[in-house]
Amino acid sequence: MDHFLYRDGVLHAEDVPIPEIAASVGTPFYVYSTATLLRHYHLFNDALDGTDHLVCYAMKAASNQAILKTLAQAGAGMDVVSGGEYLRAKAVGVPGDRIVFSGVGKTAAEIRLALEGGIRQFNVESEPEMEVLNATALSMGVVAPITIRVNPDVDAKTHAKIATGKSENKFGIPIARTREVYAMAAAMPGLDVIGIDVHIGSQLTDLAPFELAYQKVAELTELLRAEGHDIRRLDLGGGLGIPYTRDNQAPPLPSDYGALVKRTLGHLGCEIEIEPGRLIAGNAGLMVSEVIYVKSGEDRDFLIIDGAMNDLIRPAMYEAYHDIVPVVEADPGAEQVKFDIVGPVCESGDTFAKERMMPPVAAGELVAFRSAGAYGAVMSSEYNSRPLIPEVLVQKDQFAVIRRRPTFDEMINRDTIPEWL
Numbered sequence: 001m002d003h004f005l006y007r008d009g010v011l012h013a014e015d016v017p018i019p020e021i022a023a024s025v026g027t028p029f030y031v032y033s034t035a036t037l038l039r040h041y042h043l044f045n046d047a048l049d050g051t052d053h054l055v056c057y058a059m060k061a062a063s064n065q066a067i068l069k070t071l072a073q074a075g076a077g078m079d080v081v082s083g084g085e086y087l088r089a090k091a092v093g094v095p096g097d098r099i100v101f102s103g104v105g106k107t108a109a110e111i112r113l114a115l116e117g118g119i120r121q122f123n124v125e126s127e128p129e130m131e132v133l134n135a136t137a138l139s140m141g142v143v144a145p146i147t148i149r150v151n152p153d154v155d156a157k158t159h160a161k162i163a164t165g166k167s168e169n170k171f172g173i174p175i176a177r178t179r180e181v182y183a184m185a186a187a188m189p190g191l192d193v194i195g196i197d198v199h200i201g202s203q204l205t206d207l208a209p210f211e212l213a214y215q216k217v218a219e220l221t222e223l224l225r226a227e228g229h230d231i232r233r234l235d236l237g238g239g240l241g242i243p244y245t246r247d248n249q250a251p252p253l254p255s256d257y258g259a260l261v262k263r264t265l266g267h268l269g270c271e272i273e274i275e276p277g278r279l280i281a282g283n284a285g286l287m288v289s290e291v292i293y294v295k296s297g298e299d300r301d302f303l304i305i306d307g308a309m310n311d312l313i314r315p316a317m318y319e320a321y322h323d324i325v326p327v328v329e330a331d332p333g334a335e336q337v338k339f340d341i342v343g344p345v346c347e348s349g350d351t352f353a354k355e356r357m358m359p360p361v362a363a364g365e366l367v368a369f370r371s372a373g374a375y376g377a378v379m380s381s382e383y384n385s386r387p388l389i390p391e392v393l394v395q396k397d398q399f400a401v402i403r404r405r406p407t408f409d410e411m412i413n414r415d416t417i418p419e420w421l
């Protein structure tokens with residue numbers, strides 16, 4: 001459920017009409033709903049009620065500081081995957097002991113940054129990383145709390161580019177080597193081994209892969225405890241999918257997911273962390289764009305809009321589906337027409353939808369991409385010298401620009417010309 005509904009035939013973000021935002025900031029833009037962000041955070045938090053837990057928002061999904069602050073004030077921790085994300089979380093006042101650091105390629109500089117600023121734990125993904133972390137911690141006279149990410153070799157049954165839990169993926173250590181790697185870590189004086197981490201992929205629409213992975217984590221917990229490791233925290237990653245279409249089968253609810261976590265891991269008495277990203281931000285955001293031209297082709301019409309693959313890359317990169325709807329609702333009697341919906345970028349990949357049936361729209365009208373809140377603005381670029389599009393946050397009847405559109409001069413003047421030219 002989200003808070004983007006039609007009222008009197010006009011799409012609103014909470015109590016704000018979308019055309020009002022468009023008139024103020026220009027198109028294209030992203031708009032997020034505070035109520036939806038908070039609703040999704042609370043669904044997860046409530047789902048783990050009764051267990052010692054922390055919901056760490058995977059901020060790579062949407063990392064604008066206004067979004068982070070909204071969630072942090074509600075009690076969320078943060079899952080970060082770079083030094084930049086760590087500093088963003090700190091910038092909005094998230095304390096270090098509510099930030100977990102994930103990712104396969106943490107550099108020594110990033111590790112130092114997090115140790116200086118405080119960190120809840122590092123989710124370590126390899127032996128070489130363990131060695132660098134140990135050496136860095138020792139050189140600073142501190143001890144780094146760690147979990148080790150295990151790769152459970154479970155098929156997440158999601159798009160190949162966002163599956164992470166199979167043995168062929170770059171993530172985590174193979175489960176067969178767990179004992180050996182934990183023993184190595186325990187022998188390093190700069191590390192405090194506190195738990196296990198797992199994350200098998202993104203946009204999972206079935207609980208079965210989670211169940212398989214968490215059963216393996218439960219077995220591992222008992223095994224590692226028997227070897228003398230004080231396993232007291234389990235980080236279960238993110239990955240729960242969202243409905244991108246209105247008609248397909250809805251993915252499992254956070255409450256079902258929470259029940260699964262309690263059933264598979266509750267008996268171990270561990271603190272539970274989860275790292276949802278997409279399910280918190282995905283349906284909390286729209287991308288709004290204006291139709292520039294309607295072009296008739298040989299066998300189809302093209303809707304050429306002012307948003308492009310540089311603004312929202314998911315369709316080009318993951319063959320992702322987004323519902324695309326007119327901002328001003330069509331007459332109930334209007335017949336649906338077939339469009340290819342494309343952007344102005346000079347690549348055929350700049351296609352958002354092929355042969356999409358939708359109500360007729362004309363040049364100058366607005367369309368909204370639903371479910372664009374996660375992996376949207378954060379993955380945008382200035383390809384084709386198109387300035388990054390603005391982000392807007394709505395709360396009830398108020399809206400605020402939370403990242404403004406750079407001017408052409410700002411974009412162009414980031415280049416510097418060498419002396420010899």
Ligand SMILES: *Cc1c(COP(=O)(O)O)cnc(C)c1O
Nearest residue numbers: 058102202238239275276277278
């Ligand atoms: C990407 C990622 C997440 C978030 O995944 P979602 O599918 O957005 O919930 C969580 N943890 C780790 C380690 C990740 O890489």
